[in-house]
Amino acid sequence: MWKLIQFSSLLLGALVSPTRTCRIHNSGRSADCVGRQLSAVPRGQLPSSLQDVDLSYNNLQAVHADDFLRLPLLRVLQLQFNNISHIHVDAFKHNPLLESLNVFNNSLEEIPAGALTPLSDLKQLLMSNNLYKHATLAESFSKLVKLQDLSMGGPLVMGLKKADFLPLKNIRLQSFAIKCSSNLSYYEPGSLEVIRTRQMGFDMAVDQQPGVLVHMLHDIANNNFSVIQFRNLFEYMYYTGEEDIFRGLNDINALQLIIHRGKFNEHLLRMALMNLQIGLIRRLRVQYIDFARSPTFSDTGASSRITNLTIDKLDLWYISNPDVLRFDWRFTGSTRSSKLSIRYVYFNYVPCDSWVEMEGVELLDISYCRLQRHHAKPPHFNASSNELTSLEDLSVLTSDFRQLKVLDVSNNKLGSAEDSRNCVWTNITRLIAHHNQFVSEALLCLPTTVQHLDLSHCDLDQLDTTFFERGN
Numbered sequence: 001m002w003k004l005i006q007f008s009s010l011l012l013g014a015l016v017s018p019t020r021t022c023r024i025h026n027s028g029r030s031a032d033c034v035g036r037q038l039s040a041v042p043r044g045q046l047p048s049s050l051q052d053v054d055l056s057y058n059n060l061q062a063v064h065a066d067d068f069l070r071l072p073l074l075r076v077l078q079l080q081f082n083n084i085s086h087i088h089v090d091a092f093k094h095n096p097l098l099e100s101l102n103v104f105n106n107s108l109e110e111i112p113a114g115a116l117t118p119l120s121d122l123k124q125l126l127m128s129n130n131l132y133k134h135a136t137l138a139e140s141f142s143k144l145v146k147l148q149d150l151s152m153g154g155p156l157v158m159g160l161k162k163a164d165f166l167p168l169k170n171i172r173l174q175s176f177a178i179k180c181s182s183n184l185s186y187y188e189p190g191s192l193e194v195i196r197t198r199q200m201g202f203d204m205a206v207d208q209q210p211g212v213l214v215h216m217l218h219d220i221a222n223n224n225f226s227v228i229q230f231r232n233l234f235e236y237m238y239y240t241g242e243e244d245i246f247r248g249l250n251d252i253n254a255l256q257l258i259i260h261r262g263k264f265n266e267h268l269l270r271m272a273l274m275n276l277q278i279g280l281i282r283r284l285r286v287q288y289i290d291f292a293r294s295p296t297f298s299d300t301g302a303s304s305r306i307t308n309l310t311i312d313k314l315d316l317w318y319i320s321n322p323d324v325l326r327f328d329w330r331f332t333g334s335t336r337s338s339k340l341s342i343r344y345v346y347f348n349y350v351p352c353d354s355w356v357e358m359e360g361v362e363l364l365d366i367s368y369c370r371l372q373r374h375h376a377k378p379p380h381f382n383a384s385s386n387e388l389t390s391l392e393d394l395s396v397l398t399s400d401f402r403q404l405k406v407l408d409v410s411n412n413k414l415g416s417a418e419d420s421r422n423c424v425w426t427n428i429t430r431l432i433a434h435h436n437q438f439v440s441e442a443l444l445c446l447p448t449t450v451q452h453l454d455l456s457h458c459d460l461d462q463l464d465t466t467f468f469e470r471g472n
C-alpha cells in the first residue's frame with residue numbers, strides 16, 4: 001500500500017512538473033505541451049517547423065503578440081482549458097495557415113474578432129465556455145468562408161439576439177454548437193435562422209423560458225441535419241406546462257435527435273414522441289437524463305396513444321430511473337418497425353463505487369417489431385440484475401412482445417404483494433426469476449404458461465400450491 005502511494009505521487013510529480021518542457025515529435029512538426037502548468041507559452045522551446053501545438057490544460061493567462069511569431073507553418077493550435085482572458089489582436093498575424101484553433105473553456109470576456117477574422121483558412125474554431133456575455137459575431141466573421149466547425153457561447157451568455165449570427169449567413173458549416181447561461185433570459189425569434197449546418201448542438205436550459213424552444217425549432221427548420229443535440233434542456237425542473245414546446249419538431253429534417261442530460265419527464269417524452277410521429281426525424285436517443293414519471297398524466301384513450309411512430313430507432317440510454325419502463329410503450333396503430341433499445345438504466349441509489357460495474361447492465365434491448373408479424377424470431381428478454389419491483393408493470397410491458405418465450409428477471413426486487421396483482425402475460429415458457437423476494441400471493445401473478453420456472457433464492461419458505469394448481 002505504502003509503495004503504491006509513493007509510486008503514484010512520483011507519477012503525479014512527473015506529470016505536473018513545471019520544469020518539464022514540451023515534447024517535440026512527428027519529425028519536429030508537433031509539440032505536446034499538455035498539462036505542464038505553463039503560465040506562459042515556452043517560445044524558446046518551439047521550433048519553427050511546428051504545424052501542430054497542443055498547450056491545453058495549462059495556466060496560460062493571455063496570448064501575446066509574439067507568442068507564435070516564429071511558427072509560420074502552424075495549422076493546429078490547442079489552447080483549451082487554460083485561463084486565457086486576453087488574445088492580442090496580432091497574436092496570429094504570423095500564422096496565416098492556421099486551420100484549427102481551440103480556446104474552449106478559457107476566460108475570454110470578449111470574442112477576439114480582431115485576432116481571429118484575418119485567419120482566412122480557419123476551418124475549426126472552438127470558443128465555447130468562455131466568459132463573454134454576448135454571442136454576437138462581428139461582421140468580419142463573414143470572411144471566414146472555409147469555416148466548418150464553430151462552437152461558441154458560455155455560462156454568461158443570457159440569450160441570443162437576431163443579429164448575433166448574421167455574418168454566418170453565407171457560410172455552410174458542418175457543426176455548430178451554442179451554449180448559454182442555464183438561466184436563459186431571452187431568445188429573439190430569428191436568431192438561429194441564418195445557421196446552415198449538418199450538426200447542431202444546443203447547451204441551453206429553457207427552464208425559465210420553455211416557450212422559446214418553439215422559436216428555436218422554427219428557426220432551424222431549413223436545415224438538413226445529420227444530428228441535433230439538446231443538452232440540459234431542463235436543468236432545474238421538470239417541464240409541467242401544457243404548451244406543446246416540441247411542436248416544431250415535425251418540420252425538422254434530421255437523421256437523429258439526441259436529448260442529453262437534464263430533467264426529462266414522461267410528459268415531455270410523450271410530447272416529443274407525439275411530434276415525431278408526423279415528423280422526418282429518423283432516430284431519437286434520450287440519454288443520461290434524470291427521468292421522472294408524470295403522475296398527473298391522464299390517459300384519454302386513443303388521442304393520448306402514440307399510434308403512428310415511424311422513427312427507426314428509439315434509444316433510452318443511461319437513465320437513472322427504472323421508472324422509464326413504466327412509460328406507456330403500448331404503441332398501437334401503424335407504428336412500424338421501430339426499434340426500442342433501453343440500455344444502461346442506472347439506479348441512483350447504488351453506492352458510487354458500483355457505478356463502474358453497472359455500466360454494462362443491459363436492461364432491455366429489443367427489436368420493436370410487433371407490427372411486423374413475419375418477424376418470427378422469439379425475442380428473449382433479459383432484465384437480470386436490475387431493481388425491478390413490479391411484476392405487474394413488467395407483465396404489461398412484455399405482453400406486447402407476442403413472440404416472447406424466455407424471460408430472465410433474476411436478481412431483482414420482484415414479488416411484493418401490492419405490485420403483483422393484475423398481471424397480463426404473453427405465452428412465456430421459461431421464466432428465470434431466482435434471487436427475488438416473492439411472497440406467496442405474488443405467485444398468483446406469474447404466467448401460467450411456463451414450463452420451466454426458476455424461483456430459487458426467493459425467500460419462499462413455504463410454497464403455496466395454488467399457483468401450481470392453476471397451471472396444467
Ligand SMILES: *[C@@H]1O[C@H](CO)[C@@H](O)[C@H](O)[C@H]1NC(C)=O
Pocket residue numbers: 061083085107
Ligand atoms: C484565472 O485568472 C483570473 C485573473 O484573470 C484569476 O482571478 C483566477 O483565479 C484564475 N483562475 C484560475 C482557475 O487560475
Ligand SMILES: *[C@@H]1O[C@H](CO)[C@@H](O)[C@H](O)[C@H]1NC(C)=O
Pocket residue numbers: 105106107129130131154155
Ligand atoms: C472550465 O472548466 C471548469 C472545470 O470543468 C469549470 O469549472 C469552469 O466553469 C469552466 N469554465 C467555463 C468558462 O465554462
Ligand SMILES: *[C@@H]1O[C@H](CO)[C@@H](O)[C@H](O)[C@H]1NC(C)=O
Pocket residue numbers: 183184185208
Ligand atoms: C434568472 O434571470 C432573471 C432575469 O432574467 C432573474 O430575475 C433571476 O433572478 C435569475 N435567476 C437565477 C436563478 O439566477
Ligand SMILES: *[C@@H]1O[C@H](CO)[C@@H](O)[C@H](O)[C@H]1NC(C)=O
Pocket residue numbers: 224253
Ligand atoms: C440531406 O443531406 C444528405 C447528405 O448530404 C443527402 O444525402 C440528402 O439527400 C439530403 N436530404 C434532403 C432532404 O435534402
Ligand SMILES: *[C@@H]1O[C@H](CO)[C@@H](O)[C@H](O)[C@H]1NC(C)=O
Pocket residue numbers: 277278308310334
Ligand atoms: C402515419 O404516418 C404516415 C407517414 O408519415 C402518414 O402518411 C399517415 O397519414 C399517418 N397516419 C395517421 C393515422 O396519422
Ligand SMILES: *[C@@H]1O[C@H](CO)[C@@H](O)[C@H](O)[C@H]1NC(C)=O
Pocket residue numbers: 382383384385406408432
Ligand atoms: C441474462 O443476463 C445475465 C447477466 O448477463 C446472464 O448471467 C444470464 O445468463 C442471462 N440470461 C439468459 C436467459 O440468457
Ligand SMILES: *[C@@H]1O[C@H](CO)[C@@H](O)[C@H](O)[C@H]1NC(C)=O
Pocket residue numbers: 402426427
Ligand atoms: C397463447 O396460447 C394460447 C393457447 O395455446 C393461444 O390461444 C393464444 O393465442 C396464445 N397467445 C399469444 C399472445 O400468443
